[in-house]
Amino acid sequence: xxxxxxxxxxxxxxxxxxxxxxxxxxxxxxxxxxxxxxxxxxxxxxxxxxxxxxxxxxxxxxxxxxxxxxxxxxxxxxxxxxxxxxxxxxxxxxxxxxxxxxxxxxxxxxxxxxxxxxxxxxxxxxxxxxxxxxxxxxxxxxxxxxxxxxxxxxxxxxxxxxxxxxxxxxxxxxxxxxxxxxxxxxxxxxxxxxxxxxxxxxxxxxxxxxxxxxxxxxxxxxxxxxxxxxxxxxxxxxxxxxxxxxxxxx
Ligand SMILES: NC(=O)c1ccc[n+]([C@@H]2O[C@H](COP(=O)([O-])OP(=O)(O)OC[C@H]3O[C@@H](n4cnc5c(N)ncnc54)[C@H](OP(=O)(O)O)[C@@H]3O)[C@@H](O)[C@H]2O)c1
Numbered sequence: 001x002x003x004x005x006x007x008x009x010x011x012x013x014x015x016x017x018x019x020x021x022x023x024x025x026x027x028x029x030x031x032x033x034x035x036x037x038x039x040x041x042x043x044x045x046x047x048x049x050x051x052x053x054x055x056x057x058x059x060x061x062x063x064x065x066x067x068x069x070x071x072x073x074x075x076x077x078x079x080x081x082x083x084x085x086x087x088x089x090x091x092x093x094x095x096x097x098x099x100x101x102x103x104x105x106x107x108x109x110x111x112x113x114x115x116x117x118x119x120x121x122x123x124x125x126x127x128x129x130x131x132x133x134x135x136x137x138x139x140x141x142x143x144x145x146x147x148x149x150x151x152x153x154x155x156x157x158x159x160x161x162x163x164x165x166x167x168x169x170x171x172x173x174x175x176x177x178x179x180x181x182x183x184x185x186x187x188x189x190x191x192x193x194x195x196x197x198x199x200x201x202x203x204x205x206x207x208x209x210x211x212x213x214x215x216x217x218x219x220x221x222x223x224x225x226x227x228x229x230x231x232x233x234x235x236x237x238x239x240x241x242x243x244x245x246x247x248x249x250x
Contacts (some may be wrong), residue, residue, distance in 0.1 A: 135185030142231030
């Protein structure tokens, strides 16, 4: 294990969409990154781009967030190379839309809970020693945990029961993390955006065209701002609503 003074981040779901946008922003700032997703070939291609964009070092670990061994490999990959962790970005997430009355609603329940809630909990547990180490090395800045919740985790919406429930639980989990760890310099923020224009939201283009969705960069700006806060500040939840809505709809 080697300790380094370069700022380091672990980003889940970093191969496309919001996670890729965050990875590019941090790469340009010279972070060293551990990036993970299931598709290893895509991760390797992304890693080459991120090095070109300015990342100090990139570790790639292909893993399914629903797989316990995969989570261990991701944590070990970061720990072995970097030792400390300035930021943990819990971005990977999945969702299916169906009403509570439909059988389909429970079909992917376990997988959705595993990826959207259990994996973040396990990664926070495993990363805490590294986050505390980064916070002690840079007490003015501290270390940050940022998780992608959803506006449906704050304002429930018809058709998104299980997805919304996992995202609401994520808000609660990170609020508890703040109660336990922000005094040690590890502060957590959940981002709760409405629809963002990525592959994940393509299924609803017939009702909400991409140009009426949030841009990936809108979310990235919030992550960047949170990572620049001092260790004295905690921003628990940031809701990003879409223009043209009442502010409460996905
Ligand atoms: N897009 C939206 O409208 C929206 C709105 C609010 C919140 N969010 C949240 O924002 C986060 C990112 O969403 P996005 O729109 O960027 O999604 P996306 O475009 O579908 O990208 C998802 C990323 O996560 C990885 N991933 C998916 N399932 C995984 C699994 N089981 N294990 C490991 N990695 C996995 C994907 O790579 P692989 O497929 O290779 O694994 C990919 O890198 C999610 O938590 C989502 O719930 C999205």
